[in-house]
Amino acid sequence: xxxxxxxxxxxxxxxxxxxxxxxxxxxxxxxxxxxxxxxxxxxxxxxxxxxxxxxxxxxxxxxxxxxxxxxxxxxxxxxxxxxxxxxxxxxxxxxxxxxxxxxxxxx
Numbered sequence: 001x002x003x004x005x006x007x008x009x010x011x012x013x014x015x016x017x018x019x020x021x022x023x024x025x026x027x028x029x030x031x032x033x034x035x036x037x038x039x040x041x042x043x044x045x046x047x048x049x050x051x052x053x054x055x056x057x058x059x060x061x062x063x064x065x066x067x068x069x070x071x072x073x074x075x076x077x078x079x080x081x082x083x084x085x086x087x088x089x090x091x092x093x094x095x096x097x098x099x100x101x102x103x104x105x106x107x
Contacts (some may be wrong), residue, residue: 008099009040012061012088014050015081017074025073026050032071033064048076057099060092061085 016025029050030042038058043051052064065075065085075081 008056009053010056010061010088010092011051011053013045014052014064014068015076015078016048016050017076018048020074023047029068029073032068036064036067039064056092056096057101060089060096062089062092 014026014029016029022028024047026044026047026049030044033039033042033050033052036059038055039052040055041051041053045051054061054064069075075085
């Protein structure tokens, strides 16, 4: 993998709300995400935090979070996590648009 390919690999933390019936949300989400195309690595940091490495042309953080939400996972709504997610979504959407992906389209 060269430097251009490395810039397309993103590593993000997905933080879950601790007030959820499933105290092991991160482990459950890791099992779900490990099977998705574009996901390179999923690591459980603790019961509420998941570290995900993925290829931005195949999947975005917004798509990952959307899938988790539709499957019943609750993401943290702490202000710092909401701001971080918004920043990552904006930068990834812009980067994907600059690489020729239309919104909602994988390459």
